[in-house]
Amino acid sequence: MVSLLNPALFKDQALINGIWCDAQSQLRTKVINPATLEFIGSIPNMTDVETKFAIESSKNAFSVWKKYTAKERSTLLKKWYDLILINLNDLAKLITIEQGKPLVEARGEVLYGASFIEWFSEQARRIEGETIASPSNDRRLLTIRQPIGVCAAITPWNFPAAMITRKVAPALAAGCTMILKPASQTPFSALALAELALQAGIPPGVFNVITGDPSPIAHELTHNSTVRKLTFTGSTPIGSLLMAHGASHIQKSSMELGGNAPFIVFEDADIDAAVEGAIISKFRNNGQTCVCSNRFYIHTLVYDEFIQKLKAKVEALKIGNGLNDCTSIGPFIDENAFIKNKEFITDAVSKGAELICGGERIYPDGLNGFFMSPAILINVDNTMRVSCEEIFGPIAPIMQFSDEKEVILKANDTEFGLASYFYTQSLARTWRVSEALEYGMVGINTGLISTTEAPFGGIKQSGLGREGSKHGIDEYLEIKYLCMGISS
Numbered sequence: 001m002v003s004l005l006n007p008a009l010f011k012d013q014a015l016i017n018g019i020w021c022d023a024q025s026q027l028r029t030k031v032i033n034p035a036t037l038e039f040i041g042s043i044p045n046m047t048d049v050e051t052k053f054a055i056e057s058s059k060n061a062f063s064v065w066k067k068y069t070a071k072e073r074s075t076l077l078k079k080w081y082d083l084i085l086i087n088l089n090d091l092a093k094l095i096t097i098e099q100g101k102p103l104v105e106a107r108g109e110v111l112y113g114a115s116f117i118e119w120f121s122e123q124a125r126r127i128e129g130e131t132i133a134s135p136s137n138d139r140r141l142l143t144i145r146q147p148i149g150v151c152a153a154i155t156p157w158n159f160p161a162a163m164i165t166r167k168v169a170p171a172l173a174a175g176c177t178m179i180l181k182p183a184s185q186t187p188f189s190a191l192a193l194a195e196l197a198l199q200a201g202i203p204p205g206v207f208n209v210i211t212g213d214p215s216p217i218a219h220e221l222t223h224n225s226t227v228r229k230l231t232f233t234g235s236t237p238i239g240s241l242l243m244a245h246g247a248s249h250i251q252k253s254s255m256e257l258g259g260n261a262p263f264i265v266f267e268d269a270d271i272d273a274a275v276e277g278a279i280i281s282k283f284r285n286n287g288q289t290c291v292c293s294n295r296f297y298i299h300t301l302v303y304d305e306f307i308q309k310l311k312a313k314v315e316a317l318k319i320g321n322g323l324n325d326c327t328s329i330g331p332f333i334d335e336n337a338f339i340k341n342k343e344f345i346t347d348a349v350s351k352g353a354e355l356i357c358g359g360e361r362i363y364p365d366g367l368n369g370f371f372m373s374p375a376i377l378i379n380v381d382n383t384m385r386v387s388c389e390e391i392f393g394p395i396a397p398i399m400q401f402s403d404e405k406e407v408i409l410k411a412n413d414t415e416f417g418l419a420s421y422f423y424t425q426s427l428a429r430t431w432r433v434s435e436a437l438e439y440g441m442v443g444i445n446t447g448l449i450s451t452t453e454a455p456f457g458g459i460k461q462s463g464l465g466r467e468g469s470k471h472g473i474d475e476y477l478e479i480k481y482l483c484m485g486i487s488s
């Protein structure tokens with residue numbers, strides 16, 4: 001049992017129509033702490049049966065919620081935001097215990113997650129239509145924007161709070177209702193957020209949370225034509241599967257999928273800044289974010305300096321239980337993630353790469369969790385899995401280059417297109433490279449790009465749609481065109 005300042009935040013039931021409930025089967029799934037392997041609690045193992053109830057509840061709630069004025073919705077979202085800030089420390093502790101990230105990052109995630117609720121509480125009041133110049137005097141043309149209706153979200157374990165608010169807040173701001181299925185490995189943050197939404201006065205059924213077996217739940221969410229929109233963050237294969245399911249009734253979807261971010265350091269870069277950016281963009285959340293740098297391209301003229309400085313910083317990272325204040329790197333989410341990363345290293349080394357630090361299983365302070373020391377691989381090439389697949393772990397694969405055109409070709413040579421990064425002090429190169437990179441997001445002289453105010457999303461197989469920013473709410477609105485005949 002987790003000890004919290006506000007014990008009411010630890011919920012181990014699903015929330016349907018404002019009522020905390022168990023699975024009809026009474027089956028439950030265990031959740032463990034990935035740093036200690038200790039049992040945290042368990043959650044109802046629901047299936048399509050409970051999903052149908054949740055959809056019905058969301059449908060009924062939609063008929064009420066869509067009639068709230070924009071200001072009323074905005075006020076309730078703002079109350080939710082305020083309650084999250086009041087409970088910041090408990091929510092951060094829950095994230096660290098179920099996901100493993102250091103407490104300082106978990107606090108950052110709660111604030112980042114809350115910022116979407118604050119932002120969309122403001123955007124709720126800026127949903128606007130347009131008037132259109134008419135081609136004839138006997139007609140007037142205009143548009144209004146209306147909520148899509150019942151929406152569903154399926155979220156991953158790497159950001160147990162922020163991936164929820166980034167989807168739920170714009171949906172509710174638009175006047176939609178939402179059914180969430182959080183990741184089974186990190187459900188407690190989502191359930192705590194739902195409890196706070198109830199306390200804020202968001203009406204029953206507007207935000208439902210169901211936990212359990214992803215296949216039957218997702219099957220119902222994607223085949224039931226009441227659910228007009230699905231938003232997903234996770235792996236590309238599951239995103240593709242969900243889109244295919246939803247296609248049966250032309251379900252609208254937004255997808256935030258895998259990445260393979262290049263991180264390019266040109267010869268005119270500020271190397272200390274580039275090393276700092278590399279540490280943040282590669283090792284944040286133990287490398288488990290979709291925008292983490294996946295491949296480093298370093299210009300030959302600054303290669304030795306970059307490697308030497310990066311290695312010193314990587315070796316200084318403190319690995320351990322995220323609840324300890326000095327920890328900068330936590331565990332993998334599970335053993336499979338550890339094994340996958342070990343295989344990346346073995347594959348790369350067998351093809352000629354050199355492991356210059358890390359890559360070992362470790363037991364910091366005697367902990368049994370899924371820990372690996374952060375690794376740097378040099379002499380990497382594009383035949384190695386580590387440069388083609390999403391790593392999602394603390395491995396930095398490094399390659400050299402000497403020509404701008406060549407490095408852009410290599411950076412774009414992937415089916416992914418989410419985040420990319422480069423370092424230079426040349427203004428002309430900044431524009432050239434920014435325009436040439438085939439990615440939804442480009443970090444220039446920074447390794448940290450995410451913020452509520454900016455559009456987050458990818459191109460190619462990294463996804464569809466944008467989250468956050470003024471565009472995020474559009475994903476939950478339909479445009480309706482009104483054509484008014486006018487007798488003269």
Ligand SMILES: NC(=O)C1=CN([C@@H]2O[C@H](COP(=O)(O)OP(=O)(O)OC[C@H]3O[C@@H](n4cnc5c(N)ncnc54)[C@H](OP(=O)(O)O)[C@@H]3O)[C@@H](O)[C@H]2O)C=CC1
Pocket residue numbers: 154155156157158181182183184185212213214215218233234235236238239242256257258259289290390391392
């Ligand atoms: N873009 C991103 O931010 C993320 C990318 N990934 C990538 O995916 C890899 C694998 O991670 P993993 O956690 O397995 O990612 P998944 O895509 O499998 O999981 C993400 C979400 O999808 C759900 N899910 C799993 N299987 C199905 C299914 N058949 N139908 C519907 N929903 C499903 C999961 O539920 P449940 O938890 O119940 O299994 C979870 O809620 C990572 O190593 C990383 O490369 C992973 C997470 C986030």
Ligand SMILES: O=C(O)CCCC(=O)O
Pocket residue numbers: 158159233256288289290291450456
């Ligand atoms: O990994 C993700 O899907 C979310 C990235 C977190 C962020 O930077 O917004």
